[in-house]
Amino acid sequence: MRRHALQLVARAVRASAPRPHPPRHPHQVAALRASTGFFSTEAAAGASASATAEAAQGGSKSAAAAAASSGAAQAASKPAAVASGSDGGGGGGGRDGKSQQGDSGKSVRGGPVSWLSFLLLLVTGGGIIVYYDKEKKRHIEELKNNTNSVKPAQTVGTAAIGGPFSLLNHDGKAVTEKDFLGKWTLLYFGFTHCPDICPDELQKMAATINKIKEKAKLEIVPVFISVDPERDTVEQVHDYVKEFHQDLIGLTGTSDEVRKVARAYRVYYMKTEEEGSDYLVDHSIVMYLMNPKMEFVKFFGKNYDEDTLAEGIIKEVREHKRS
Numbered sequence: 410m411r412r413h414a415l416q417l418v419a420r421a422v423r424a425s426a427p428r429p430h431p432p433r434h435p436h437q438v439a440a441l442r443a444s445t446g447f448f449s450t451e452a453a454a455g456a457s458a459s460a461t462a463e464a465a466q467g468g469s470k471s472a473a474a475a476a477a478s479s480g481a482a483q484a485a486s487k488p489a490a491v492a493s494g495s496d497g498g499g500g501g502g503g504r505d506g507k508s509q510q511g512d513s514g515k516s517v518r519g520g521p522v523s524w525l526s527f528l529l530l531l532v533t534g535g536g537i538i539v540y541y542d543k544e545k546k547r548h549i550e551e552l553k554n555n556t557n558s559v560k561p562a563q564t565v566g567t568a569a570i571g572g573p574f575s576l577l578n579h580d581g582k583a584v585t586e587k588d589f590l591g592k593w594t595l596l597y598f599g600f601t602h603c604p605d606i607c608p609d610e611l612q613k614m615a616a617t618i619n620k621i622k623e624k625a626k627l628e629i630v631p632v633f634i635s636v637d638p639e640r641d642t643v644e645q646v647h648d649y650v651k652e653f654h655q656d657l658i659g660l661t662g663t664s665d666e667v668r669k670v671a672r673a674y675r676v677y678y679m680k681t682e683e684e685g686s687d688y689l690v691d692h693s694i695v696m697y698l699m700n701p702k703m704e705f706v707k708f709f710g711k712n713y714d715e716d717t718l719a720e721g722i723i724k725e726v727r728e729h730k731r732s
Contacts, residue, residue, distance in 0.1 A: 572673035579659035600637035615654035
C-alpha cells in the first residue's frame with residue numbers, strides 16, 4: 410500500500426510539474442530567486458512522501474489516500490505559484506532586460522550638426538559671399554564704363570518729329586522744308602471738307618498768330634497741310650486757306666507725298682464713312698511748333714485755346730533765344 414501510494418504521488422507531481430521555460434538571463438534568475446524562493450519537483454515529492462508515511466503509521470487507508478491527495482495538491486500549487494511568480498517577475502525583468510540590452514546595444518549618434526557638416530556649411534556660405542561680392546563689383550564697373558562712354562554733347566529725349574518733304578503750295582509752286590528755314594513755323598494737318606474741327610482749329614491758329622504779333626512782335630508762319638490728296642487740289646486749298654488768314658500757307662500733293670510727310674510728323678489719318686464721293690477723314694488734331702532750323706520744339710493739342718496757345722508759343726521762342 411505504501412508503494413502504491415508513492416507511485417500515485419509521483420505521477421501527480423510529474424503531471425503538475427511546470428513546463429521548462431526558455432533559458433533566462435542570469436539577472437532574471439537572481440531576481441526570481443530573491444522574490445519568490447526556489448522550489449523543485451524533488452522537494453515537492455519529499456513533502457508528499459513524508460505526509461504519506463505519517464498517514465500509514467496511523468493505520469488508516471483513508472488517511473493515506475487523503476495525505477496523498479493533499480501532498481499532490483500542495484505540490485501542484487507550489488510550482489504554479491513559482492510559475493506565476495516567474496511569469497510576472499520574469500516578464501517585467503525580461504522587459505527591463507530587453508530595454509537595458511537595447512539601450513546598451515543602441516549606437517549613440519552625434520548631434521544634429523556634425524563638425525564635417527558645419528565645415529561644409531562654412532565653406533559653401535563663404536563661397537556664395539565671395540561670388541556675390543565679385544558679381545556686384547563687376548556690375549558696378551559695367552555701369553561706370555557705360556556712363557563714361559556717353560558723350561557730353563549727346564542729346565537724350567528729343568522727339569523724332571519732322572523731316573524732309575516735297576509738296577505744292579496753294580499757288581501751285583513746289584516747296585520743301587528748306588523754304589521755311591529761318592522762320593518760326595506752326596503746322597496743322599487737316600482737310601478742306603472737314604465739317605467742324607478743322608475750321609475751329611484754323612480759326613484758333615489765325616487768332617493766335619495775331620496775338621503773338623501784337624504782344625511779342627514775333628512773326629510766326631502758319632501752315633496747313635492736307636491729308637486728303639484725292640479731293641484737296643491746289644485750287645481747293647487756295648480758296649480754303651484764304652478764308653482764315655492772309656498769311657496762312659496751304660500745302661497739298663500726291664498720295665505718296667502726303668503719306669511721307671504725315672509719317673515724318675507722326676500724324677495719323679484714315680478715311681471713314683465713305684458714301685460715294687462724300688467721306689470724312691479721321692486724323693490727329695495737333696499743331697507743331699518748329700524752330701528756324703525746322704526742328705521740332707513742341708506740339709499743342711486741341712485743349713489749348715488761343716490765349717494759352719499764344720502764351721505757350723511766346724514762352725518757347727524766348728527760351729530758345731536765351732539758349
